[in-house]
Amino acid sequence: MAINPKKQxxxxxxxxxxxxxxxxxxxxxxxxxxxxEAERCLACKNQPCVAGCPVNIHIPDxxxxxxxxxxEGAYREITKSSSLPAVCGRxxxxxxxxxxxxxxxxxxxxxxxGRLERFVADWHNENVKEAPSAPASNGHKxxxxxxxxxxxxxxxxxxxxxxxxxxxxxxxxxxxxLVYGIPEFRLPKAxxxxxxxxxxxLGVKIEPNVVIGKxxxxxELFEMGFEAVFIGxxxxxxxxxxxxxxxxxxVYSANEYLTRSNLMKxxxxxxxxxxxKGGRVAVVGGGNVAMDAARTALRLGAExxxxxxxxxxxxxxxxxxxxxxxxxxxxDFRLLNNPVEILGYQNPDDPRDPRNGFVTxxxxxxxxxxxxxxRGRRRPxxxxxxxxxxxxxxxxxxxxxxxxxxxxxxxxxxxxxxxGGIVVNEDGLTSRQGxxxxxxxxxxxxxxxxxxxxxxxxxxxxxxxxxKK
Numbered sequence: 001m002a003i004n005p006k007k008q009x010x011x012x013x014x015x016x017x018x019x020x021x022x023x024x025x026x027x028x029x030x031x032x033x034x035x036x037e038a039e040r041c042l043a044c045k046n047q048p049c050v051a052g053c054p055v056n057i058h059i060p061d062x063x064x065x066x067x068x069x070x071x072e073g074a075y076r077e078i079t080k081s082s083s084l085p086a087v088c089g090r091x092x093x094x095x096x097x098x099x100x101x102x103x104x105x106x107x108x109x110x111x112x113x114g115r116l117e118r119f120v121a122d123w124h125n126e127n128v129k130e131a132p133s134a135p136a137s138n139g140h141k142x143x144x145x146x147x148x149x150x151x152x153x154x155x156x157x158x159x160x161x162x163x164x165x166x167x168x169x170x171x172x173x174x175x176x177x178l179v180y181g182i183p184e185f186r187l188p189k190a191x192x193x194x195x196x197x198x199x200x201x202l203g204v205k206i207e208p209n210v211v212i213g214k215x216x217x218x219x220e221l222f223e224m225g226f227e228a229v230f231i232g233x234x235x236x237x238x239x240x241x242x243x244x245x246x247x248x249x250x251v252y253s254a255n256e257y258l259t260r261s262n263l264m265k266x267x268x269x270x271x272x273x274x275x276x277k278g279g280r281v282a283v284v285g286g287g288n289v290a291m292d293a294a295r296t297a298l299r300l301g302a303e304x305x306x307x308x309x310x311x312x313x314x315x316x317x318x319x320x321x322x323x324x325x326x327x328x329x330x331x332d333f334r335l336l337n338n339p340v341e342i343l344g345y346q347n348p349d350d351p352r353d354p355r356n357g358f359v360t361x362x363x364x365x366x367x368x369x370x371x372x373x374x375r376g377r378r379r380p381x382x383x384x385x386x387x388x389x390x391x392x393x394x395x396x397x398x399x400x401x402x403x404x405x406x407x408x409x410x411x412x413x414x415x416x417x418x419x420g421g422i423v424v425n426e427d428g429l430t431s432r433q434g435x436x437x438x439x440x441x442x443x444x445x446x447x448x449x450x451x452x453x454x455x456x457x458x459x460x461x462x463x464x465x466x467x468k469k
Contacts, residue, residue: 005108008037010115015328019298022184025325026090026118031071034119038066041111044103049113052101054453055088055153057081059098059113066116075124078117083156083199084149084452086125086191089118091182092449093319125194134203138162140466143226145212145407148176149448150439151232152199153455154462159202161463166226168210173263176234177440178448180263181255181289183296186322189262213406218414218435227469228434228462231422232455235401235440241284245342246397250276250359254285254293254398261296276394280304282362284339285398286311289445291322293396294331305331306390310338310367310380336367338380340387342395362390401445411435419444428458436462 011027012018018025029037041063049059057078065074078085094114102110140163144151147169155165173179175192200206210216212233221229238253240246252260257275260266266275281297283290286309297305307326309316312335316323327333343361347353366386369378403420415423415431421444422437424430430437438454440446 003040003104003108004036007040007109007112007115008033010112012325015325015330018185019295019329022299024188025185028122029115029119031069031119031123034066034071034116035069037112037116038063040104041067042103048101048103049098049111052098053081054097054449055081055456057098057117062120063111063113063116066120071120071123072128074116074120075128078120081456082452083153084195084448085117086121087149087178087187087195088449088452089114089116089121090187090191091178093447095320097449125191131201132198134201135160135162137164137203140164140228140469141166141226142462142466143168143221143224143229144232145218145229146170146176146232146234146439146441147174147196147206148232148234148439148451149178150441150451150455150458151176151230152196153452154230154232154436154438154459155204155455156199156202157456157459158462159199159204163463163466165203166205166207168212168216169206169208170211170233171263172208174206174208176232180259181292183258183262183292183299185295185299186292211406213410218407218411218432222434227466228436230428230455230458230462231407231430231435231437231441232439232451233404233407233441235403235421235443235445237402237404237420238397239400239402240397241339241399243339243341245344245359245362248342248344248359249357250393251342251395251397253401254283254289254396255401257293257396258289258296261300267300275300277301278303279393280306280391281394281396282306282308282339282390282392283396283398284308285400286316286318287398287400288318288322290396290398291318291326291331293398295326295329297394297396298329298331302394306392307331307333307335308337308339308362308364308390309333309335311377312336312369315369315377334364334390336369336380337364338367338382339363339395340365343389359393359395360391362392362395363387364390401440403441403444407441426457427461428454429461434465 062074062077099110144167264273283294341363367380370381436458439451
């Protein structure tokens with residue numbers, strides 16, 4: 001049978017419809033489509049795709065199950081390695097990881113591994129209602145700081161081995177960046193809640209509204225009887241450019257903007273944490289978070305949304321799929337431009353004018369690409385005399401985040417690097433005995449799947465450490 005050179009297309013909402021609602025953009029494969037895509041897999045003996053997966057899912061094995069119509073068997077294969085399959089199938093950059101290693105991709109489009117993982121997880125969640133059983137206790141207690149992808153993965157892997165695991169989360173809802181950072185139209189919150197419920201069925205306890213470093217310290221966790229601690233607190237401290245006008249009303253970090261919308265439901269008329277809606281919005285940055293913020297602004301009612309990015313499309317770091325979706329929805333990409341000042345309204349004749357202090361625009365300068373920087377990307381250089389003004393009401397800064405220093409400042413002997421990331425060895429062990437860390441708290445902002453890989457590595461190391469006690 002001839003191999004289809006292209007992936008099965010993913011059904012999606014029409015751009016003109018989805019741009020004004022928060023429903024999920026991608027609609028998922030049907031069973032027939034999933035089997036058709038699975039049949040494209042060559043079932044390579046050396047399985048190069050597995051090497052490209054940070055959590056080492058046995059990809060050909062689960063795809064073979066799909067070929068045979070055994071969707072639950074496929075789910076069991078995936079969950080041997082991953083605690084969050086429905087999440088990974090939606091937000092992982094498969095195109096640069098497992099799919100980039102696919103042998104079929106040498107000549108044709110690679111197998112749609114992420115789309116198949118999503119299908120399998122969704123099929124299981126829709127058709128299998130029986131929750132997993134908690135294994136017998138091994139008598140050891142572990143505390144997890146943060147319920148994002150690294151923390152949930154570490155918790156799930158340890159719970160399966162019989163550990164008494166408690167996850168401490170600063171927010172009122174578990175999920176970390178999965179609930180506060182990624183919009184509903186990319187990752188429905190019901191999906192995250194379902195994954196968390198599966199971990200709870202394994203015996204994982206979730207303690208919300210606990211800020212480690214303030215409510216409790218790492219040292220106090222050990223005093224409470226925990227024998228090891230995993231820190232997966234993410235990178236929630238936003239960066240700003242340091243340009244004039246960043247303190248004006250209507251300037252947000254992407255972290256705040258998305259958290260208010262995703263977690264605090266700021267779009268509701270009765271919200272106690274309101275957000276500016278409508279008007280003209282500029283999002284500064286070119287990563288996945290910038291795409292999320294821009295597309296959220298559109299759905300909140302903005303009449304015009306700009307992406308302002310200082311490099312060209314070739315250097316844009318966001319996933320191609322997210323960029324394409326943003327363009328289809330009408331986001332205006334202002335590439336090779338960089339802000340130099342945010343402009344605000346001020347009425348010198350009436351200090352009580354309610355418009356005082358609000359954003360009215362952004363002054364930008366055009367850029368051109370110069371010599372490569374230390375990472376090989378061509379460095380953007382300002383073009384002299386090219387400044388111009390962009391009329392906007394809201395500015396969202398999406399230029400990166402770093403780990404919050406609270407845990408570092410309250411944990412004696414915990415080494416961090418110059419960027420505030422916790423220093424760990426190859427097993428995730430920090431400079432404190434029994435304290436491990438992983439994900440964005442170590443690396444700074446990165447992908448969901450890389451954070452999961454770090455949580456998985458640390459869980460194995462914690463198991464090895466505590467099994468000797």
